[in-house]
Structures are given as structure tokens and as C-alpha cells.
Amino acid sequence: xxxxxxxxxxxxxxxxxxxxxxxxxxxxxxxxxxxxxxxxxxxxxxxxxxxxxxxxxxxxxxxxxxxxxxxxxxxxxxxxxxxxxxxxxxxxxxxxxxxxxxxxxxxxxxxxxxxxxxxxxxxxxxxxxxxxxxxxxxxxxxxxxxxxxxxxxxxxxxxxxxxxxxxxxxxxxxxxxxxxxxxxxxxxxxxxxxxxxxxxxxxxxxxxxxxxxxxxxxxxxxxxxxxxxxxxxxxxxxxxxxxxxxxxxxxxxxxxxxxxxxxxxxxxxxxxxxxxxxxxxxxxxxxxxxxxxxxxxxxxxxxxxxxxxxxxxxxxxxxxxxxxxxxxxxxxxxxxxxxxxxxxxxxxxxxxxxxxxxxxxxxxxxxxxx
Numbered sequence: 001x002x003x004x005x006x007x008x009x010x011x012x013x014x015x016x017x018x019x020x021x022x023x024x025x026x027x028x029x030x031x032x033x034x035x036x037x038x039x040x041x042x043x044x045x046x047x048x049x050x051x052x053x054x055x056x057x058x059x060x061x062x063x064x065x066x067x068x069x070x071x072x073x074x075x076x077x078x079x080x081x082x083x084x085x086x087x088x089x090x091x092x093x094x095x096x097x098x099x100x101x102x103x104x105x106x107x108x109x110x111x112x113x114x115x116x117x118x119x120x121x122x123x124x125x126x127x128x129x130x131x132x133x134x135x136x137x138x139x140x141x142x143x144x145x146x147x148x149x150x151x152x153x154x155x156x157x158x159x160x161x162x163x164x165x166x167x168x169x170x171x172x173x174x175x176x177x178x179x180x181x182x183x184x185x186x187x188x189x190x191x192x193x194x195x196x197x198x199x200x201x202x203x204x205x206x207x208x209x210x211x212x213x214x215x216x217x218x219x220x221x222x223x224x225x226x227x228x229x230x231x232x233x234x235x236x237x238x239x240x241x242x243x244x245x246x247x248x249x250x251x252x253x254x255x256x257x258x259x260x261x262x263x264x265x266x267x268x269x270x271x272x273x274x275x276x277x278x279x280x281x282x283x284x285x286x287x288x289x290x291x292x293x294x295x296x297x298x299x300x301x302x303x304x305x306x307x308x309x310x311x312x313x314x315x316x317x318x319x320x321x322x323x324x325x326x327x328x329x330x331x332x333x334x335x336x337x338x339x340x341x342x343x344x345x346x347x348x349x350x351x352x353x354x355x356x357x358x359x360x361x362x363x364x365x366x367x368x369x370x
Contacts, residue, residue, distance in 0.1 A: 010296075011248045011257025013329040016284055016321065023283040023318050028159035028273055029179070029370060030289050045173055047080040048073065049099055049108035051123055053115035054086045056150065065150045068165045069114060076173040082108065089350075092122035093129065100130025100143065110144045110172060110369075116151010117203040118350035124183050125200035127366050142367040144178045146171075152221075153349060155203050155274045159287055160370055171369040180364035181287050184271055186347060187358045203348040204275035205359060207336055208242040208266035209235050209305075211346040214276065218349075228277045236305050242266070244343060244355070247335040248294065255331070261339070265297040265305060265325075269334055269359055275349075280318030282328070290363035291330040298325045334359045 008015055018026070050069060056062035073081045084095050096111060098104055113123045123145050136142070148165050149157035162168050171177075184201040206214060213231040220227035242265065247258040268275065270282040270293045282293035297308060297320070304325065311319035321328045335358045336345060343355030 010327040010329055011246065011259060012255050013248055013250065013257060013331055016328040016330070018284055018318075018321060020317070020319065023280065023321075026273075026284050028285070028287055030286050045076070045078060045109045045176075047082065047106065047108045048078055049082045049084065049096075049106075049111045051092050051095060051111065051113045051115070051119065052083055052085045053119050053151075054088075054091075056115060057085070062150070065148075065165065066114060069112070069148065072165060072169040076169060078173075080106075082106065086119070090122065092119055093126040096123050096126030096145075097130040097133070098126075100127050101133035108143060110146060112146045112148055112168070112172075114148045114150055116149075117147070117153045117156055117348050119151065120145070120147040120156055121200055121202050121348045121350070124202050124366050128183065128185075128200060128362070142178070142180065142364075144172070144367050144369055146369055153203065153276065155272045155276075155278070156287075158274060158278065159272050160368070168369070175369070177370055178367045179288060179370045180367045182271055182290060183362045183365035184269070184292055185360045185362050185365075186345075186353065187360070188353045188356070191354075193354075199347055199351055199353060200365075201271065201347050201359075203270065203272050204281070204346075205269040205348075205357075206267070206275070206346040207244070207343065207355075208264055209240065210266040210268060210276075210281075211344060212238075212240065214346050214349055215352075217276075225277055228279075232309055233306075236302065236309075239302070242299070243338065243341060245337045245339065246296070247337075248329065248331040248333070250291070250330070250332040252332065263299045265299050265308075267297075267336065268295045269293070270295075271361075279312040281312065281320075283318035283321065284328075284330075288364075289330075290361055291332060292334060292359060292361045294329050294331060294334055295321065296327045298327075300325050332361055 057066050086092050113120050146168050147157045148168050186199045213235045216231035217227045243263050245260045249256040268281045270285050273285045281295050285293035308320050320326050337356040345353050345357050
């Protein structure tokens with residue numbers, strides 16, 4: 001049974017019910033004076049490591065975007081643009097880890113990622129792994145990682161109001177302010193369920209209907225943006241049962257709660273405010289507050305489920321969090337366990353892991369220009 005102490009809490013964590021006005025006013029970053037960020041100026045970029053998604057630049061649009069990056073680098077007098085093209089999944093992780101851990105003689109002033117949230121996720125994972133090999137020295141700062149919004153989702157860049165490559169270069173080369181960002185570390189088991197493995201997320205971890213819909217949407221990519229709506233409706237009609245045991249914890253506030261074998265519609269655990277096609281699943285999420293924003297929806301009827309997804313879109317932009325069947329909380333860690341049942345979670349729309357999984361927020365895991 002769910003450990004709920006009152007109608008204002010769920011799993012011993014306060015339920016967030018932001019109004020439309022509060023959702024619209026919410027910022028993706030903590031206040032500048034908050035100790036949850038570490039803002040500073042980074043000026044005089046001379047060397048940039050550019051990670052290029054190999055499949056993307058095979059298309060005409062991708063080649064055009066790469067040329068825009070080159071033109072912007074020339075415009076801002078970047079002396080050295082080191083272009084590294086990925087050839088397969090995980091390649092970006094290896095490239096960034098090699099540069100960060102000292103495997104190459106060149107030390108870039110910044111790392112730019114030409115791709116979407118999935119490529120940025122790999123860059124951050126490579127950075128975190130590299131820092132475990134070669135930790136930051138005293139007074140040494142993170143090398144900023146900048147997401148160039150050239151993918152399908154671009155939700156991380158959207159939260160920073162970066163809608164073009166030019167926006168990113170203006171932030172990095174003109175404003176030059178870098179701030180520490182959070183990432184979510186996901187612990188799971190390999191295919192044989194014998195060895196532990198770690199996966200990073202910078203956008204969203206999904207389970208239930210929303211994960212299944214994302215998988216279906218990927219197969220319908222040829223239909224364009226409408227594929228998200230079609231995939232969601234298809235999964236709603238399937239009416240799949242999703243049963244799990246959840247544990248959430250926030251040690252700093254001495255809060256911990258759990259539920260056992262309960263049926264849900266879906267779960268979203270996010271670092272960003274949006275996921276998918278800009279859907280406002282967690283409208284109060286901040287990129288640098290040290291917390292994971294979690295939205296859980298209880299299983300409900302067909303019409304209620306359809307209405308819930310309509311609430312995600314404009315002009316309502318996240319009105320689902322006002323519904324009684326939806327619980328919106330913030331926590332430091334989250335565990336999802338489906339027991340003997342097959343349970344799959346999606347990571348940033350590209351990686352699929354089997355349950356059980358444990359999510360931990362890594363505060364200040366990397367930094368980016370803001």
C-alpha cells in the first residue's frame with residue numbers, strides 16, 4: 001500500500017500542484033544567488049572539441065548545420081575546431097572520456113555537441129567517466145559542454161532558450177557565463193543480470209505508457225512530429241497494465257517513502273522541464289537544483305487518459321499536474337522495481353534498460369553556458 005501521510009504528500013514527499021501562472025513563470029535555472037549553482041565567467045574560447053553525430057551529417061540538413069558551426073567558429077575567431085565524428089552508439093562517450101582523462105594532448109576550452117539530447121547524454125557520460133579517471137584539481141573548473149540543438153527533441157537546449165546554433169555561440173562567446181548542471185545516474189544490471197552498469201541521463205527517464213509510446217514513435221519517425229500523438233493514442237488503446245514497487249528518497253530533508261506492487265499508467269523522472277515534442281511533464285524542473293522531478297500517473301479510464309495527454313500540450317502546458325490521479329514530487333533518488341514482471345525504462349529517448357533501476361541525481365556533474 002502507498003505510504004501517504006496526507007492528501008498533500010505522496011511517498012512522504014510534498015505533492016506539487018503548480019497553477020498555470022506558476023508554470024509559466026517558472027525558470028529552468030535556480031536563482032543566481034542560490035548555492036545550488038556555481039556561475040562564473042568563461043572567456044576567450046580558443047579551442048573547441050566538436051562532436052558530430054555521424055549519421056546526422058550524412059543528410060543534407062546535417063551537412064548544412066555542420067557548415068553553420070564552422071562559419072560561427074570563424075566568426076568568433078575560434079583558433080582550433082577539432083571535429084570528431086561518431087560512428088556508432090557509445091562512440092561519443094569514448095571520445096569525450098579520452099579528452100577529459102588526459103588520453104589526448106589537447107585540452108579543449110569547451111565541448112560542443114552537434115546532435116540531440118541522446119548525443120549530449122553520451123557526452124556527459126563520457127565527461128563524468130573521464131573525471132573519475134582524472135578528477136578535477138583544486139580550483140580547476142569543469143570544461144563546458146554545449147548542446148547544439150540539431151536533434152529531434154533538443155529539450156535540454158530548449159530549457160536554456162537555445163533554439164539555434166547561433167544562439168549557442170552567442171551564449172558561449174559573447175555572454176560567456178558557465179554554470180554547473182545536474183545529471184541523473186542510473187544504476188542497472190546487464191543483460192545477464194550479473195554485472196552492474198551505469199547510464200547517465202540529462203533529459204528524462206520513462207516507464208510505463210510514456211516509454212512504450214516513445215518506442216512506438218521511434219518506429220513512426222517517417223511521419224514527422226505527429227508520430228508522438230499517434231503513438232500515444234495507440235498505447236492508450238492497448239491499456240497495458242504497469243505494476244511496480246517504487247522507493248523515493250531525499251536524505252537532506254529526511255524524507256523516504258515507498259509503495260509495493262501498485263498499478264500505474266506511467267512514470268517520468270526528469271532533469272529538464274520537457275520531454276518528447278516539448279511536452280511539459282515536469283513544469284517546475286530546474287537543471288541545477290540537485291533534485292529529480294518525478295511525475296507518476298495512476299491507472300485511469302480511457303477518457304481520463306486522453307484528457308491527461310491533452311493537458312500536456314499548448315495552451316494548457318502541463319495542466320496534468322493539477323489532476324488528482326497525478327503525483328508530482330521532487331526527490332534525490334528513485335528506485336523502480338517490477339519484480340518478476342518484465343519492466344523496461346527509457347533513457348533520453350535512446351537507451352532502454354531493464355528493471356530494477358535506481359536513479360540518483362548528481363549535482364554539478366558537468367557545466368554548460370547559460
